Amino acid sequence: MDVRTICLGILTRDDATGYQIKKAFEDDGLQHFVEASFGSIYPALSRLTEEGLVSVRAEAQEKRPDRKVYSITPAGRAAFIRALMKALPEDRHRSPFVFAMLFSDLLPPARVRALLDDYIAQSEQKLAHLQQKASEKLMPGERFAIDFGHTMYTAMIDFLRARRADVEGQALQAAE
Amino acid sequence: MDVRTICLGILTRDDATGYQIKKAFEDDGLQHFVEASFGSIYPALSRLTEEGLVSVRAEAQEKRPDRKVYSITPAGRAAFIRALMKALPEDRHRSPFVFAMLFSDLLPPARVRALLDDYIAQSEQKLAHLQQKASEKLMPGERFAIDFGHTMYTAMIDFLRARRADVEGQALQAAE
DNA sequence: ATCGATTTATATCGGACCTATATAGGGCAA
DNA sequence: TTGCCCTATATAGGTCCGATATAAATCGAT
Known part of the structure; x- marks a missing residue:
């Protein structure tokens, strides 16, 4: 907007x-x-x-x-x-993180793990802030926006943690 | 990026x-x-x-x-x-839709319902496209990006559909 | 008590980026 | 055969961000 x-x-x-x-x-x-x-x-x-x-x-x-x-x-x-x-402009989500992960095959495995860890930590912080806001008194519109964010970040963190575990498993296998 | x-x-x-x-x-x-x-x-x-x-x-x-x-x-x-x-720029998700919903109290209820319906329809389309991609052969990086998108849109649509139902319920109540 | 960091507050410049537009030939459908 | 979409390059105008400058108040730490 x-x-x-x-x-x-x-x-x-x-x-x-x-x-x-x-x-x-x-x-x-x-x-x-x-x-x-x-x-x-x-x-x-x-x-x-x-x-x-x-x-x-x-x-x-x-x-x-x-x-x-x-x-x-x-x-x-x-x-x-x-x-x-009138018609709203479309959402735009620009993610340098996803872009970098696209090229994970070109990066040292340690960098990929760090990328995931940092992004998870960041998202957890944002979620914590959102959770705090969610417990306050809000107007209906704000309630919607905060809950929307809460939903997105929760789903994201779940997904990221699962992938992070996969990467860890592969690293251990490779070390054998 | x-x-x-x-x-x-x-x-x-x-x-x-x-x-x-x-x-x-x-x-x-x-x-x-x-x-x-x-x-x-x-x-x-x-x-x-x-x-x-x-x-x-x-x-x-x-x-x-x-x-x-x-x-x-x-x-x-x-x-x-x-x-x-080196350190990546942060993600930025700009959503005119969430912005508009922030001010739902200033809009006619029919507009709010239309906003939700349009956004849900749009998201379903994007999810469908992502699902089709997910069934193809992909490089690991692409696999990650597509699955990430899939996760986000699925969570979003679930949330939006629930809210859409709430709004409908309130509209029916108000009509009584 | 005082030094430094943070907060409140306005404003501008340069650069990055997007939208719209111009140009131009090809293929395809009505 | 007219019109539309696709490939392809390019630019002008405008929007927006990041960095920076300025300046005083406030607050915490020493």
Whole structure:
């Protein structure tokens, strides 16, 4: 989803600064499915303001640059709903890990084992974070997203652990 | 994974044109985890050639522009292995679908049901394609990638179907 | 008490990448 | 025979990310 729409979505829930829009995803366990960088959020917010889809108020602070707090306008809200009503872009899952495993025959077996171990450890961490989120009070949409992630990572880890065991078995056999 | 490394990987298996490099992923059921567009493949190939990591031979064809067939050089092969030996970029799964579901409370219930139905149908199609690939003879790396995808889509579809049933139940209740 | 690390906050530049488009001949189907 | 899809290369425009700069507050450790 384009950054403009992501910004509008967050502002649908509450007013926020550019910084808070980025944080909104990082902390909420949604970073596995949606994210945007500062380098695209700030320009998006400027354009959205020009187009009247959001409004800004500069909150002056002592000895700090102004915080620019953005709010969604009625026009912005309508544009956001319109964006969700038409055909969505397709999911894209890009995995350097799977790519590397494609060429496992070219790599030292120790590297393949490390690749698997690292990826499993990473996934377990993400799952733990998701599990913690799942135990909190959530809006229905968030509940869906967190449970979705939980399902995916659980299935992934099961699969990976089984393969990891296979590789270990083959390594032992080869050592005989 | 950056496009340069993706190109080197494909050329590790066989010589190919830019066009074939793109096709290699589309047909092999790997498009869910790795992809690159023509707009990035062609410039990548040019740079790789300049750097001596690949070589080109122009195959003249009757009444057609030359096909440029690329081959990986020993230096390219070494660079590819090096890329796979150091830390990999993290996976990124971007899902406009999950993003939209986050805001299901703002959408008409019929739209939410359509979102779920479309996504389930799409996933079933991808799973079917993966299942067909899984029945073919594959290299170990490909076997891993296809089975990985199979696992993920199966788990996803199970989850989605359960949620879809919940939504239907709620709609019936509300209609009473 | 103070030094360093982290957090809050905005912003820009360069580069990587994608989408759309142009070009062009071949084969195939209606 | 008209139109569409496939092979094939290439570029322009635009989106987005990663790195970097700046700056002050806060918090933990020594």
